[in-house]
Amino acid sequence: MASLKDKFRISNFQIILLGFAGVILAGALLLMLPFASKAGRITSFPDTLFTATSAVCVTGLVVLDTGSYWSIWGKLLIILLIQIGGLGVVTMAVSMTMFSGRRIDLMQRSIMQESISAAQLGGIVRLTAFILKVTAAVELGGALLMSPVFIRDYGIIRGIGFSLFHSISCFCNAGFDLLGTNENKFVSMTGYASDPLINIVLILLILIGGIGFLTWDDFYKHKFRFIRYRLQTKVVLVTTLLLVVFPTIYFFVGEYYDLPLKDRILASLFQSVTTRTAGFNTTDNAALSETGKMVTIILMLIGGSSGSTAGGIKMTTVAVMLATGVSVFKNKSSTNIFGRSIPEEITRKAAAIFTMYIMLFLVASMVISRVENVPMITSMYEAGSAIATVGLTLGITPKLSLLSRGILIFLMFFGRVGGLTVIYAAFRKRKEVARFPHEELAVG
Numbered sequence: 462m463a464s465l466k467d468k469f470r471i472s473n474f475q476i477i478l479l480g481f482a483g484v485i486l487a488g489a490l491l492l493m494l495p496f497a498s499k500a501g502r503i504t505s506f507p508d509t510l511f512t513a514t515s516a517v518c519v520t521g522l523v524v525l526d527t528g529s530y531w532s533i534w535g536k537l538l539i540i541l542l543i544q545i546g547g548l549g550v551v552t553m554a555v556s557m558t559m560f561s562g563r564r565i566d567l568m569q570r571s572i573m574q575e576s577i578s579a580a581q582l583g584g585i586v587r588l589t590a591f592i593l594k595v596t597a598a599v600e601l602g603g604a605l606l607m608s609p610v611f612i613r614d615y616g617i618i619r620g621i622g623f624s625l626f627h628s629i630s631c632f633c634n635a636g637f638d639l640l641g642t643n644e645n646k647f648v649s650m651t652g653y654a655s656d657p658l659i660n661i662v663l664i665l666l667i668l669i670g671g672i673g674f675l676t677w678d679d680f681y682k683h684k685f686r687f688i689r690y691r692l693q694t695k696v697v698l699v700t701t702l703l704l705v706v707f708p709t710i711y712f713f714v715g716e717y718y719d720l721p722l723k724d725r726i727l728a729s730l731f732q733s734v735t736t737r738t739a740g741f742n743t744t745d746n747a748a749l750s751e752t753g754k755m756v757t758i759i760l761m762l763i764g765g766s767s768g769s770t771a772g773g774i775k776m777t778t779v780a781v782m783l784a785t786g787v788s789v790f791k792n793k794s795s796t797n798i799f800g801r802s803i804p805e806e807i808t809r810k811a812a813a814i815f816t817m818y819i820m821l822f823l824v825a826s827m828v829i830s831r832v833e834n835v836p837m838i839t840s841m842y843e844a845g846s847a848i849a850t851v852g853l854t855l856g857i858t859p860k861l862s863l864l865s866r867g868i869l870i871f872l873m874f875f876g877r878v879g880g881l882t883v884i885y886a887a888f889r890k891r892k893e894v895a896r897f898p899h900e901e902l903a904v905g
Contacts, residue, residue: 474882488513488542497535514870517546518877521636521740521852524859528641547633547770592674603628606662631666633770636740636852654743660727667739671765692801697766700776708733716753736760738771740852747855761849772850772876774818781811829865847872
């Protein structure tokens with residue numbers, strides 16, 4: 462009887478997966494209703510499903526222009542879905558339990574630990590409260606800083622609304638914007654390419670959202686004492702610095718050389734940062750060279766930090782893969798980072814995650830390229846943007862067939878929930894009852 466009970470028990474990973482799927486479905490059904498569109502008509506389910514998935518999975522790919530198509534109620538629903546998806550369905554559910562005054566039980570703490578990739582169960586409620594406070598402070602701060610510009614351009618009411626919407630969307634690395642019109646759709650932030658204030662605030666929001674909740678916690682506890690930080694925080698900070706500086710240099714030298722110096726610096730820095738799963742753009746991505754598009758694809762796939770609002774393979778995963786390669790080249794028996802040895806289980810997980818993402822990305826790219834008859838680099842750009850939950854596009858997403866849109870929906874969901882969560886939700890861990898004999902296998 463106990464084994465039958467265990468068979469039908471829902472695991473933490475299944476709860477996380479079903480939570481995201483449930484919110485997406487509810488959002489899609491609500492967006493179908495006439496009140497959600499400016500025209501007051503029912504929107505087709507395929508379009509609302511794509512929009513809701515993109516919002517909850519904080520991606521930013523859209524088939525309907527957010528600013529010109531949706532009503533004020535539709536936009537409010539979209540930003541709510543973005544906030545839920547950015548913080549995580551489990552975080553929001555635990556938050557509501559906390560606000561209601563009820564006690565957080567052990568199961569909820571365990572699910573929360575899996576959701577934000579926390580190393581231990583202890584202190585998880587304190588960490589949740591800390592996450593909510595920092596999120597509110599950063600999003601309100603970002604809105605306050607951007608409000609003078611948006612109030613100047615759109616008036617007090619719309620300006621404040623635009624500031625809040627874009628601050629939340631940016632912090633959550635979602636990439637949704639309200640700046641499109643019936644005459645000029647899907648414009649993102651191109652109208653503010655020369656505005657230093659908007660560029661700098663958006664860049665800071667993207668970076669703060671993408672470095673992860675545990676990194677914030679280290680900042681709070683240890684301030685600027687780098688040596689006291691967790692290994693994860695050290696890896697995230699160093700990798701972030703490298704992935705901002707070197708791509709910025711490339712875009713400055715190789716892509717935006719025809720812009721005035723100030724605009725060139727802003728465009729290069731913004732492009733370097735936004736590729737890390739934010740999805741906003743201040744320049745035309747389709748105008749990038751083939752090399753520029755490939756660099757962008759690589760940056761999108763790397764993504765942000767584990768336990769953050771960002772997606773992608775994750776910086777820590779890539780860092781472990783590179784460190785493992787270095788240890789092999791140096792003929793060392795273990796993988797070491799910052800004077801710490803990485804357990805074999807972590808390197809195996811990193812290899813599995815990396816392999817899953819790359820295989821899905823390549824297969825999806827080839828299918829979309831064949832079905833839509835578009836160049837491979839173009840389909841790779843859209844597929845990479847979807848699976849890394851970025852939202853950057855070369856402009857083909859609204860024109861895709863239902864099959865290709867369905868592929869992007871799956872990639873966005875997979876990218877936000879996480880590869881291991883999907884696998885662990887589908888396959889329960891079983892105790893190994895036997896070990897097979899060893900045998901050498903030539904590789905390389």
